[in-house]
Amino acid sequence: MNSVKSMMSVHPQGEPATAQALAACIEAAFACAQACDACADACAAEESTLGLRTCLRRTQDCADLCMTTGRFLSRLTDVDGNLLKTILMACRDFCSTCAMECEKHADVYAYCRMAAEACRRCEQACQDLLPRPF
Amino acid sequence: MNSVKSMMSVHPQGEPATAQALAACIEAAFACAQACDACADACAAEESTLGLRTCLRRTQDCADLCMTTGRFLSRLTDVDGNLLKTILMACRDFCSTCAMECEKHADVYAYCRMAAEACRRCEQACQDLLPRPF
Amino acid sequence: MNSVKSMMSVHPQGEPATAQALAACIEAAFACAQACDACADACAAEESTLGLRTCLRRTQDCADLCMTTGRFLSRLTDVDGNLLKTILMACRDFCSTCAMECEKHADVYAYCRMAAEACRRCEQACQDLLPRPF
Amino acid sequence: MNSVKSMMSVHPQGEPATAQALAACIEAAFACAQACDACADACAAEESTLGLRTCLRRTQDCADLCMTTGRFLSRLTDVDGNLLKTILMACRDFCSTCAMECEKHADVYAYCRMAAEACRRCEQACQDLLPRPF
Numbered sequence: 001m002n003s004v005k006s007m008m009s010v011h012p013q014g015e016p017a018t019a020q021a022l023a024a025c026i027e028a029a030f031a032c033a034q035a036c037d038a039c040a041d042a043c044a045a046e047e048s049t050l051g052l053r054t055c056l057r058r059t060q061d062c063a064d065l066c067m068t069t070g071r072f073l074s075r076l077t078d079v080d081g082n083l084l085k086t087i088l089m090a091c092r093d094f095c096s097t098c099a100m101e102c103e104k105h106a107d108v109y110a111y112c113r114m115a116a117e118a119c120r121r122c123e124q125a126c127q128d129l130l131p132r133p134f
Numbered sequence: 135m136n137s138v139k140s141m142m143s144v145h146p147q148g149e150p151a152t153a154q155a156l157a158a159c160i161e162a163a164f165a166c167a168q169a170c171d172a173c174a175d176a177c178a179a180e181e182s183t184l185g186l187r188t189c190l191r192r193t194q195d196c197a198d199l200c201m202t203t204g205r206f207l208s209r210l211t212d213v214d215g216n217l218l219k220t221i222l223m224a225c226r227d228f229c230s231t232c233a234m235e236c237e238k239h240a241d242v243y244a245y246c247r248m249a250a251e252a253c254r255r256c257e258q259a260c261q262d263l264l265p266r267p268f
Numbered sequence: 269m270n271s272v273k274s275m276m277s278v279h280p281q282g283e284p285a286t287a288q289a290l291a292a293c294i295e296a297a298f299a300c301a302q303a304c305d306a307c308a309d310a311c312a313a314e315e316s317t318l319g320l321r322t323c324l325r326r327t328q329d330c331a332d333l334c335m336t337t338g339r340f341l342s343r344l345t346d347v348d349g350n351l352l353k354t355i356l357m358a359c360r361d362f363c364s365t366c367a368m369e370c371e372k373h374a375d376v377y378a379y380c381r382m383a384a385e386a387c388r389r390c391e392q393a394c395q396d397l398l399p400r401p402f
Numbered sequence: 403m404n405s406v407k408s409m410m411s412v413h414p415q416g417e418p419a420t421a422q423a424l425a426a427c428i429e430a431a432f433a434c435a436q437a438c439d440a441c442a443d444a445c446a447a448e449e450s451t452l453g454l455r456t457c458l459r460r461t462q463d464c465a466d467l468c469m470t471t472g473r474f475l476s477r478l479t480d481v482d483g484n485l486l487k488t489i490l491m492a493c494r495d496f497c498s499t500c501a502m503e504c505e506k507h508a509d510v511y512a513y514c515r516m517a518a519e520a521c522r523r524c525e526q527a528c529q530d531l532l533p534r535p536f
Contacts, residue, residue, distance in 0.1 A: 007440045010512040012447040030432045034476055038409045041477035044324050045414040049317045054212045056312050064202045071198050074436055075443040078188045083231055090224040110412040141306045144378040146313040164298045168342055172275045175343040178458050179280040183451045190446050208302055209309040244278040322480045332470045340463050346456045358492040
């Protein structure tokens with residue numbers, strides 16, 4: 001977290017007012033992407049994937065969008081407030097839906113439990129960043 | 135287009151009702167991502183980038199999200215209607231905002247004009263796919 | 269293809285000597301990424317994925333790297349010849365390995381056959397671009 | 403680090419022998435991608451970007467490939483040893499070349515210094531993982 005926070009504090013356009021919440025959201029987004037990619041891969045490695053098919057789908061999509069959100073938030077130049085809101089809400093909704101699916105399997109598969117936790121953290125971090133001016 | 139359309143027609147869950155519009159949107163999203171990446175790179179290569187700074191920012195973001203949208207739409211397993219709507223609206227808004235910025239420079243820079251056109255095509259393709267059942 | 273070729277011809281640093289082969293490789297890389305994403309998703313949708321597990325793995329990796337290669341090639345500013353060679357060889361090898369896996373299932377699954385074809389085309393396009401000065 | 407390590411330890415095919423070095427490399431790759439994206443964006447925000455043009459280029463490419471490497475390493479199913487080696491060597495070379503460029507500006511721009519450090523850490527992490535059986 002500290003290194004992301006430091007990186008976001010030395011931008012030519014100045015440190016954003018929300019540097020702390022921003023760094024937290026970037027970290028949460030990449031952590032969620034990693035957990036979702038690993039969960040999708042673990043689902044695919046089970047002998048029977050039938051019950052995990054939707055989980056595999058949701059985690060792939062969630063990983064892609066979290067990555068894109070993390071990259072968007074890592075850019076501070078000429079931020080467009082509407083696009084910021086759009087991507088944060090989209091990422092929050094992808095994480096929420098993915099978490100709900102992963103939670104169905106959390107008691108049986110440790111990776112689903114961990115992916116669900118990462119999704120919930122990212123969902124919350126997006127929500128926390130939403131009302132703030134940049 | 136034909137190869138994307140063919141690919142989307144042989145899925146185990148059956149060809150989607152919207153295969154034609156879906157393939158068109160996937161093609162438009164990847165074409166827009168490519169044009170935006172090339173435009174961002176061309177902006178950065180100009181001797182003075184000051185007037186192109188916002189353009190560079192918007193095209194990078196637009197490329198990332200179009201790529202994610204193209205990947206999302208390439209998956210047909212257990213589609214979630216709400217997430218489909220969310221990503222299509224987000225992609226449409228990113229493309230629209232990016233197009234508006236690129237259009238400001240379209241008379242001077244051919245790559246901005248071409249990127250703007252690719253953004254408008256993708257914006258329209260997302261809009262066309264929005265009201266359809268999957 | 270024409271639009272990618274046009275886009276690569278208006279860069280501030282001038283049209284590259286290899287614009288035709290470059291545009292062909294960019295197109296092949298994105299087409300391969302799309303086909304691989306769709307193949308991975310179709311594999312996951314089969315009732316029994318056991319025989320398709322390796323295919324699902326290879327296509328996910330191949331899609332990611334083809335996307336990255338397509339983006340790299342879409343940038344013409346200050347090209348580093350060594351990195352160009354590195355990414356082209358890596359992409360060629362990922363495509364080749366993925367094609368070999370998909371071809372095992374090509375008689376049974378149309379999407380594996382189409383993904384294998386897209387991989388072979390991208391493998392060839394990378395190979396064609398390799399010896400050329402940029 | 404702990405959460406990535408935990409996630410990589412619960413895969414159906416068993417915890418890999420190199421879970422510790424693997425988790426370190428995944429963390430380093432995503433941290434490098436984030437730092438490079440932020441550095442590219444900061445470069446673009448400077449009043450004069452002429453001296454930072456190559457830096458902007460290298461950091462964009464490095465961010466893309468580090469992301470792809472992080473995703474590849476997050477998958478443990480049916481690892482192909484040759485592709486693992488290929489992507490680790492490619493990522494190491496991209497990081498090394500990007501670090502060399504960023505280091506030229508490290509005394510003037512804090513973000514270039516931090517990006518260079520992140521590149522060097524990822525370069526080392528890739529190198530550390532290279533000779534190991536998976």
